Amino acid sequence: MGIIRALSKKVNIRETFALQNQQYSEKLLLADSVPAATEKLGKVSVSTLGNFLCQFITGHYQSLALVNTSHTIDDGVSHLRGQLIDGTGNRKLFNDYIPLDLFLSPGRTKSASAENNLTAYSTYADRADAANSLFYPVEFEYLFAVNTDILFAVKNDSDVALTYEICFHGIRIFDRSTSR
Amino acid sequence: MNAPIIRRPGQLTPTMYSQGKKRTQLPQVQQNSPCFDRVDVKTAKAVQPFWIFHRLRFTPTGNVKQIFIEKINPGFVYLLRNLFIKCNGFYRFISEGTIELTQNPFYCEIFSCGNLKKRQCQPITVQLIATPGPYGLGNLGKGVVYLSAPSAVDANIFSVNATSQGPTCVKKLNYFFVSGDGIRIEFTTTLNSYWTVYLDCVLDGYYIPEKELAYWEGAQL
Numbered sequence: 170m171g172i173i174r175a176l177s178k179k180v181n182i183r184e185t186f187a188l189q190n191q192q193y194s195e196k197l198l199l200a201d202s203v204p205a206a207t208e209k210l211g212k213v214s215v216s217t218l219g220n221f222l223c224q225f226i227t228g229h230y231q232s233l234a235l236v237n238t239s240h241t242i243d244d245g246v247s248h249l250r251g252q253l254i255d256g257t258g259n260r261k262l263f264n265d266y267i268p269l270d271l272f273l274s275p276g277r278t279k280s281a282s283a284e285n286n287l288t289a290y291s292t293y294a295d296r297a298d299a300a301n302s303l304f305y306p307v308e309f310e311y312l313f314a315v316n317t318d319i320l321f322a323v324k325n326d327s328d329v330a331l332t333y334e335i336c337f338h339g340i341r342i343f344d345r346s347t348s349r
Numbered sequence: 350m351n352a353p354i355i356r357r358p359g360q361l362t363p364t365m366y367s368q369g370k371k372r373t374q375l376p377q378v379q380q381n382s383p384c385f386d387r388v389d390v391k392t393a394k395a396v397q398p399f400w401i402f403h404r405l406r407f408t409p410t411g412n413v414k415q416i417f418i419e420k421i422n423p424g425f426v427y428l429l430r431n432l433f434i435k436c437n438g439f440y441r442f443i444s445e446g447t448i449e450l451t452q453n454p455f456y457c458e459i460f461s462c463g464n465l466k467k468r469q470c471q472p473i474t475v476q477l478i479a480t481p482g483p484y485g486l487g488n489l490g491k492g493v494v495y496l497s498a499p500s501a502v503d504a505n506i507f508s509v510n511a512t513s514q515g516p517t518c519v520k521k522l523n524y525f526f527v528s529g530d531g532i533r534i535e536f537t538t539t540l541n542s543y544w545t546v547y548l549d550c551v552l553d554g555y556y557i558p559e560k561e562l563a564y565w566e567g568a569q570l
Contacts, residue, residue, distance in 0.1 A: 188387060191387070192387070220390060222388055232513050245513055246513065247513040253400075260397075262397070262398055262399060262400065263399075263400045263401075264399065264400065264401045264402060265401075265402040266402070267402045267551055268435075268549060269513075270435070270514060270515060271433045271435060271481070271549060271551050272400070272433055272515075272516060272551060272553070273515055274515040274516050274517070275515055276514065276515025277513035277514075277515070303515075303517040305480075305515070305516050305517050305518060305519065307431075307516060307519070307553070308430065308431075308553070309398055310393075310396060310555070311398050312390065312393045312394045312396075340388060342388050342390060
């Protein structure tokens with residue numbers, strides 16, 4: 170719908186290029202693996218290109234668990250919780266560690282690792298249903314300054330290492346001193 | 350070039366709230382894509398998201414009310430955009446050897462602390478105002494037993510078992526809480542289980558400095 174409306178108007182090429190030279194759509198990816206039963210600080214650099222205005226976040230993560238000390242199964246339980254921090258001044262953007270399943274979409278993803286080959290383990294656990302495929306980017310509007318780091322402190326309560334990926338959707342805004 | 354920033358058609362954003370924009374004041378051109386509008390960095394940097402997480406514990410004593418209060422920092426107003434709520438279910442014994450996963454009814458009511466002004470007429474079921482909402486999960490106590498997925502008991506985290514289901518939709522609340530006030534949210538339920546039930550609540554909102562608000566400039570909101 171949006172693109173139809175955008176194309177229904179006459180585009181001023183000169184102005185659009187001039188604007189594009191100062192800002193454009195950008196995505197930053199934060200991907201990390203958190204060892205079992207530990208906390209780890211993941212980060213992605215905004216880089217020296219310019220400021221980054223985040224608008225939405227999306228992400229997915231694994232939900233593996235250890236059963237009977239030797240088998241791993243994807244039981245659909247969320248084991249990760251995290252706190253988002255702006256590297257500039259270590260400003261915390263969450264008041265606490267928030268379970269990832271509360272705000273990340275599409276959320277749980279089935280692990281493709283070789284360990285995840287159980288459909289059930291005796292009477293202890295069954296493998297979870299397929300992950301949710303609905304997709305809803307959650308609004309998160311924040312201006313990250315040039316050259317800062319986006320930090321994400323994640324705690325893993327599972328007995329196995331879990332990976333996650335978060336995508337920050339936004340606009341790259343060149344620093345005025347570099348765009349002139 | 351102080352063009353409004355970052356909006357979808359017909360929608361006000363936190364930044365525009367801080368500017369005192371009205372929906373009717375949106376420019377009629379180039380409001381489709383944020384990339385067609387020049388971002389005003391000075392305005393954008395004044396808004397800071399701050400998500401507030403609370404985990405409430407409901408013990409099985411019949412009618413239960415749990416309240417949490419979050420104080421708003423002086424000098425800022427808080428714009429509550431969304432709620433994300435999850436609460437765990439439990440396994441109900443139907444007959445010997447037969448159980449089913451069921452859910453307690455949770456009702457939510459939002460107040461301003463200062464004047465206890467309700468933001469809604471009556472408590473509303475959490476499924477109707479928040480996502481992901483209740484999900485299928487069981488809680489039989491820490492480390493008691495693993496039951497069939499997708500509701501195996503997570504023995505490691507607060508004895509709470511959370512089957513992952515991400516948010517699938519959001520209804521914007523857009524509640525303003527003034528500086529120095531507090532957000533008071535009451536959850537009530539009637540527990541039908543023998544086990545403790547947990548409710549996770551995330552307030553998705555923004556801190557906006559008072560000096561950025563339009564009322565400092567005499568504008569009418």
